[in-house]
Amino acid sequence: MDADLIFSAGGTMAMAGWLALLASPLAPRAADAIAAQAIPLLLSIAYAGLILAFWTSGEGGFDSLDNVARLFQTRELLLAGWLHYLAFDLFVGAWIVRTARTAAMPFWMVVPCLPATFLFGPAGYLAFSMIRFARARATAPRFAA
Amino acid sequence: MSALVASRAAPAGFDLIGELRRREPRFAAMGLIMLMLALPTAFAALVDTRMVGGVGVWIKPLKFQASLAAYLLTLAWFAAFLPVGVRESRWYRRYASVVVALVGAEMLWLMGASVFGVASHFNRDGGFLEAIYPVMGLFAIGLSSATLVYGVLIGRDARSPLAPAFRASLSLGLVLTFVLTVLAAGFLAGGQGHFVGEAAAAAREVPVLGWARDGGDLRVAHFFATHAMHVIPAFGLAAALLLPGRRGVLAVRLFAVAFAAFTGFVLVQATRGLPLIG
Numbered sequence: 001m002d003a004d005l006i007f008s009a010g011g012t013m014a015m016a017g018w019l020a021l022l023a024s025p026l027a028p029r030a031a032d033a034i035a036a037q038a039i040p041l042l043l044s045i046a047y048a049g050l051i052l053a054f055w056t057s058g059e060g061g062f063d064s065l066d067n068v069a070r071l072f073q074t075r076e077l078l079l080a081g082w083l084h085y086l087a088f089d090l091f092v093g094a095w096i097v098r099t100a101r102t103a104a105m106p107f108w109m110v111v112p113c114l115p116a117t118f119l120f121g122p123a124g125y126l127a128f129s130m131i132r133f134a135r136a137r138a139t140a141p142r143f144a145a
Numbered sequence: 146m147s148a149l150v151a152s153r154a155a156p157a158g159f160d161l162i163g164e165l166r167r168r169e170p171r172f173a174a175m176g177l178i179m180l181m182l183a184l185p186t187a188f189a190a191l192v193d194t195r196m197v198g199g200v201g202v203w204i205k206p207l208k209f210q211a212s213l214a215a216y217l218l219t220l221a222w223f224a225a226f227l228p229v230g231v232r233e234s235r236w237y238r239r240y241a242s243v244v245v246a247l248v249g250a251e252m253l254w255l256m257g258a259s260v261f262g263v264a265s266h267f268n269r270d271g272g273f274l275e276a277i278y279p280v281m282g283l284f285a286i287g288l289s290s291a292t293l294v295y296g297v298l299i300g301r302d303a304r305s306p307l308a309p310a311f312r313a314s315l316s317l318g319l320v321l322t323f324v325l326t327v328l329a330a331g332f333l334a335g336g337q338g339h340f341v342g343e344a345a346a347a348a349r350e351v352p353v354l355g356w357a358r359d360g361g362d363l364r365v366a367h368f369f370a371t372h373a374m375h376v377i378p379a380f381g382l383a384a385a386l387l388l389p390g391r392r393g394v395l396a397v398r399l400f401a402v403a404f405a406a407f408t409g410f411v412l413v414q415a416t417r418g419l420p421l422i423g
Binding site: 003006044046048049050052053054055056076105 | 189
């Protein structure tokens with residue numbers, strides 16, 4: 001099994017998850033089962049397999065930026081890092097959709113957060129958090145006199 | 146997670162995982178973990194090119210995940226046949242926890258060795274793995290002892306509601322599993338490896354199991370020994386359904402003796418450097 005093939009497959013699966021999230025108003029439970037559980041789990045299985053297979057052939061570690069760069073010199077570990085992004089960004093995307101639904105946020109406010117999370121991970125999470133905070137203040141009851 | 150496994154589409158009938166959990170929660174949980182571990186391990190096997198003893202480094206962990214899952218889930222199923230009150234007793238609950246801990250330790254060892262790309266069994270590198278090999282052997286006897294405990298408890302339960310032939314088959318199957326496995330594994334562990342004679346590293350192998358076809362393979366006896374707990378009770382179930390009382394018990398005893406003799410035969414055959422399937 002070839003690293004580039006795994007990369008493509010991972011990307012395709014993640015894409016399917018994001019499309020499910022965009023369609024979530026039509027089928028919320030199915031979207032959640034796909035995007036919060038099934039696809040992140042599949043990506044996690046692949047990630048764990050790559051770590052089991054390639055961790056000891058990598059150099060470096062997590063304790064300095066230079067060491068992280070060294071770690072990612074091993075192509076399969078770079079692939080694992082990428083799958084890590086795909087899995088967790090999707091997981092966060094599903095969380096955003098669920099949280100917005102619980103807070104009765106209109107879906108059009110959620111929509112821009114999804115590609116933001118898909119492409120720029122934490123930036124999408126930040127965007128959603130800011131919208132959520134801003135709305136909470138706007139819709140909170142006034143102080144009782 | 147269970148929502149993914151037990152769908153609404155399943156008939157209002159049998160929830161196997163739920164039943165196993167109900168009968169023996171610890172063994173069921175660890176058995177399920179063994180099955181789930183096989184997923185990332187299988188992926189690792191697909192991407193990892195490293196070999197040990199001519200075989201991919203992840204094959205052994207996969208075999209153990211499958212067999213430990215079968216072992217634990219079978220015991221979980223059989224737990225329903227233990228005498229009343231055993232499963233609630235404190236000694237049993239502690240014992241079952243120890244068995245599960247030993248299984249976990251074995252899997253950590255097996256997967257740990259594969260992460261480093263070295264042999265777990267028969268490791269002669271002079272390091273940590275070589276030193277703990279005898280300890281892992283003791284752990285293996287410890288986790289296998291559950292068959293002896295179950296076998297004796299079921300065999301001596303005069304108040305069991307089970308058909309006599311089936312109860313005898315459970316008891317004999319479980320006790321024989323323990324005795325024969327310790328015997329076969331003892332032979333295995335005491336040597337240099339599982340091959341004897343012609344094939345120090347087998348040229349031709351039986352598919353899936355990888356048994357040598359050119360020489361003796363001590364794992365064959367190990368396989369039959371561990372499966373006594375499946376084969377003999379299966380026979381016992383049939384005997385209980387087809388034969389009246391005492392004759393069923395007799396048939397089971399004869400079958401158990403024959404099975405033990407066959408296992409002894411393949412063990413001796415292997416030690417003489419001969420394959421079971423040529």
